Amino acid sequence: MKNPLLVPEFREMLAANNVEELQSFCESTPPAVVADFLGAMTPQEVWEILLTISPETRSLIFSSFDEDVRIALLEVLHHDELVDVIANLPDEQRLSFIQELPLDIVKKLNSSLLTLQPAEAAPALKLVDGATAPAEMRIPATIEGVAIYNTINSKLHQIDAIGRHSWINVVNPKQEELSFLSRQFSIPMDFLMASLDIDERARIEVEDDATLIILKIPVFDESNPDVLYVTLPIGIILLKDRIITVCAKETDILSDFIDNKIKHFSTANVHRFILQIFLRTVLMYLQYLKQIHNASNIIQKKVEQASKNQQLIKLLNIEKSLVYFTTSLKSNQLMLERLQKMKILKMDEENEDLFEDIITESKQAIEMANVYSDILSGMMDAFASIISNNLNIVMKILTLITIILSIPVVFSSLYGMNVKLPFQESPFAFLIVIGSSLVLALIGILIFIRNKWL
Numbered sequence: 001m002k003n004p005l006l007v008p009e010f011r012e013m014l015a016a017n018n019v020e021e022l023q024s025f026c027e028s029t030p031p032a033v034v035a036d037f038l039g040a041m042t043p044q045e046v047w048e049i050l051l052t053i054s055p056e057t058r059s060l061i062f063s064s065f066d067e068d069v070r071i072a073l074l075e076v077l078h079h080d081e082l083v084d085v086i087a088n089l090p091d092e093q094r095l096s097f098i099q100e101l102p103l104d105i106v107k108k109l110n111s112s113l114l115t116l117q118p119a120e121a122a123p124a125l126k127l128v129d130g131a132t133a134p135a136e137m138r139i140p141a142t143i144e145g146v147a148i149y150n151t152i153n154s155k156l157h158q159i160d161a162i163g164r165h166s167w168i169n170v171v172n173p174k175q176e177e178l179s180f181l182s183r184q185f186s187i188p189m190d191f192l193m194a195s196l197d198i199d200e201r202a203r204i205e206v207e208d209d210a211t212l213i214i215l216k217i218p219v220f221d222e223s224n225p226d227v228l229y230v231t232l233p234i235g236i237i238l239l240k241d242r243i244i245t246v247c248a249k250e251t252d253i254l255s256d257f258i259d260n261k262i263k264h265f266s267t268a269n270v271h272r273f274i275l276q277i278f279l280r281t282v283l284m285y286l287q288y289l290k291q292i293h294n295a296s297n298i299i300q301k302k303v304e305q306a307s308k309n310q311q312l313i314k315l316l317n318i319e320k321s322l323v324y325f326t327t328s329l330k331s332n333q334l335m336l337e338r339l340q341k342m343k344i345l346k347m348d349e350e351n352e353d354l355f356e357d358i359i360t361e362s363k364q365a366i367e368m369a370n371v372y373s374d375i376l377s378g379m380m381d382a383f384a385s386i387i388s389n390n391l392n393i394v395m396k397i398l399t400l401i402t403i404i405l406s407i408p409v410v411f412s413s414l415y416g417m418n419v420k421l422p423f424q425e426s427p428f429a430f431l432i433v434i435g436s437s438l439v440l441a442l443i444g445i446l447i448f449i450r451n452k453w454l
Contacts, residue, residue: 004040035064045434059088165268194237195246202335218330229321231328282361408437
């Protein structure tokens with residue numbers, strides 16, 4: 001993920017050679033969060049920032065970058081720099097990273113870092129229950145937004161046919177795809193349409209053999225420069241031995257399952273699968289809340305140095321995101337409480353522990369969102385008061401200057417009149433008039449200083 005929220009601030013730090021502030025942010029922030037913020041910058045800028053921190057932290061951040069960012073950095077790094085990064089990676093990440101490198105780069109690196117174990121022959125693919133992949137139903141070629149997955153050899157694989165324990169993932173479906181799913185699985189069309197409604201609240205609905213669970217998930221929207229963090233509904237439709245997920249766009253939460261990043265996951269255990277989606281959602285909220293907190297701290301420092309409309313607008317947009325998060329988290333919490341009462345999911349000891357973790361993390365996320373929102377709201381009010389006070393000070397100074405300058409103006413206006421005036425016959429008339437105006441202006445300045453108006 002690439003988060004462009006702090007790109008101007010990082011570039012300002014680089015231009016000012018503010019190494020201490022860069023080090024403080026990179027060392028005190030989780031590597032994955034730093035990678036998200038730096039990923040939106042150019043490779044040269046990223047490497048320039050990474051050079052300011054310790055090699056161990058640099059490697060951890062490097063390993064957290066998206067694949068395209070790491071590939072772009074390969075063109076910037078020299079041989080020794082790349083070797084240093086790889087040498088400080090954890091063993092598992094080092095092996096995985098080397099396997100992803102282009103062959104020409106691998107050949108150039110030190111052989112001591114590239115000792116790879118020969119890959120074992122992949123076992124034959126089998127389903128969790130030992131049977132071959134069922135072919136009960138195949139998706140027509142015209143249906144593009146529907147993907148079928150099943151757990152095979154403890155790993156998730158995409159398959160062509162819908163069978164027992166299949167996970168059907170639907171992303172941004174067309175009307176034709178919705179009609180196909182509703183017809184084939186006897187799902188009410190309202191279930192599918194509600195999952196795509198952005199304003200839909202988290203809820204549970206049961207009809208015949210289908211159960212709809214709508215969950216509000218956090219989404220990082222790179223296409224929206226104003227409000228980067230929003231929430232979307234995801235519909236989880238539970239059938240007898242299958243599960244269908246429907247969402248308006250691809251999300252990191254479901255992508256983690258597809259990429260086999262979730263441990264102890266199996267499509268055969270649909271009830272645990274749903275709980276794992278809940279847990280991933282709450283953890284994603286917590287991750288984004290930490291990103292928002294880190295970003296607001298940096299923007300706050302910039303506003304303290306010099307109040308700019310651009311940074312104040314960023315704080316306002318962050319506050320909008322916190323409002324979205326708070327509302328969605330509370331809606332999810334109510335849905336979880338109702339789910340617990342309805343006893344829709346089978347709860348063995350392991351699932352009960354997982355559900356308790358979800359409730360605990362959800363309450364923590366709500367509390368964090370409320371705290372951050374209150375802090376940000378108070379910060380905005382304080383900055384508004386400071387800006388208003390600064391404006392009053394400027395206006396007071398300008399008013400005093402105007403009063404002081406009005407004294408010479410009065411003298412020049414009087415002696416510009418075509419009437420008989422004092423001292424007009426004197427050869428020192430000009431000096432007398434100028435001196436008198438300056439003396440009176442000086443007296444006015446002393447009065448202002450005495451009364452602490454200036």
